[in-house]
Amino acid sequence: MGKRKTVKEIFKMKKNDQKITMLTAYDYQFAKIMDRSGIDVILVGDSLGMVFQGHSTTIPVTVDQMIYHTKIVVDSTENAFIIADMPFGSYQVSVEKGVENACRIMKETGCNAVKIEGGQRVIPLVEKLILAGIPVYGHLGLTPQSINKFGSYRLRAQKEKEAYKLIDDAVLLEKAGVSGIILEKIPSILAKEVTEKVKVPTIGIGAGPDCDGQVLVITDLLGIDEDVNFKFVRKYANLNDIISGSVKNFISDVKEKKFPTEEESY
Ligand code: KIV
Numbered sequence: 001m002g003k004r005k006t007v008k009e010i011f012k013m014k015k016n017d018q019k020i021t022m023l024t025a026y027d028y029q030f031a032k033i034m035d036r037s038g039i040d041v042i043l044v045g046d047s048l049g050m051v052f053q054g055h056s057t058t059i060p061v062t063v064d065q066m067i068y069h070t071k072i073v074v075d076s077t078e079n080a081f082i083i084a085d086m087p088f089g090s091y092q093v094s095v096e097k098g099v100e101n102a103c104r105i106m107k108e109t110g111c112n113a114v115k116i117e118g119g120q121r122v123i124p125l126v127e128k129l130i131l132a133g134i135p136v137y138g139h140l141g142l143t144p145q146s147i148n149k150f151g152s153y154r155l156r157a158q159k160e161k162e163a164y165k166l167i168d169d170a171v172l173l174e175k176a177g178v179s180g181i182i183l184e185k186i187p188s189i190l191a192k193e194v195t196e197k198v199k200v201p202t203i204g205i206g207a208g209p210d211c212d213g214q215v216l217v218i219t220d221l222l223g224i225d226e227d228v229n230f231k232f233v234r235k236y237a238n239l240n241d242i243i244s245g246s247v248k249n250f251i252s253d254v255k256e257k258k259f260p261t262e263e264e265s266y
Pocket of ligand 1: 024043045046047048085184205215217
């Protein structure tokens with residue numbers, strides 16, 4: 001093994017109160033840049049179905065697509081811990097099918113862990129994966145693969161009953177042996193409670209400042225899609241303007257015969 005971050009080191013970060021940084025990546029260029037910039041963890045999220053393929057949900061993403069993108073990200077990086085999402089349909093049918101698909105993802109990509117959405121209902125699978133030597137990340141709160149059940153991407157666990165269920169699920173995931181838990185779009189106060197209750201690192205997205213780490217979708221952080229304006233996203237750049245401005249400048253330069261110049265020709 002190289003110098004990639006390990007599960008142990010990420011646990012230690014929680015213990016030492018050092019925040020954990022995680023971003024999504026799906027391709028060579030972005031993965032290489034974020035790895036060289038010092039990101040701790042890269043998640044090859046099934047968000048690729050929305051931000052890369054243009055679907056309205058993550059549901060259509062397949063195991064083969066996850067393998068394709070995860071292998072590229074693994075091969076483009078040296079330092080970050082790499083997690084691959086298990087896409088919808090790859091673990092819901094049976095525990096056996098889930099183990100088989102997780103083994104394929106680990107074997108064919110070289111990633112360091114898989115991520116699974118859900119609490120109590122995925123515990124038998126989590127236990128089996130951990131027995132098989134596969135580190136697992138849980139994902140609670142807004143679980144995009146269940147979008148058709150909930151019908152919206154609104155804030156989750158606002159009501160007491162749902163909040164208690166989420167805490168129970170986090171404890172169950174911890175007992176089953178997960179290496180971390182993603183908390184998506186839940187009240188900050190609940191994320192804080194979960195983070196204090198479990199020893200495994202919590203990584204928040206729209207879950208306030210008290211999680212052990214933060215994750216964002218890379219295209220959101222870079223402001224690539226002008227239609228994305230979630231409250232929890234901080235846009236560190238406006239690449240939409242930069243990209244569309246560059247494309248427009250290229251078009252006008254070519255049309256006006258200003259590109260290429262003598263210096264740009266052989
Ligand atoms: O698929 C994904 O990118 C995710 C993050 C939003 C946590 O699950």
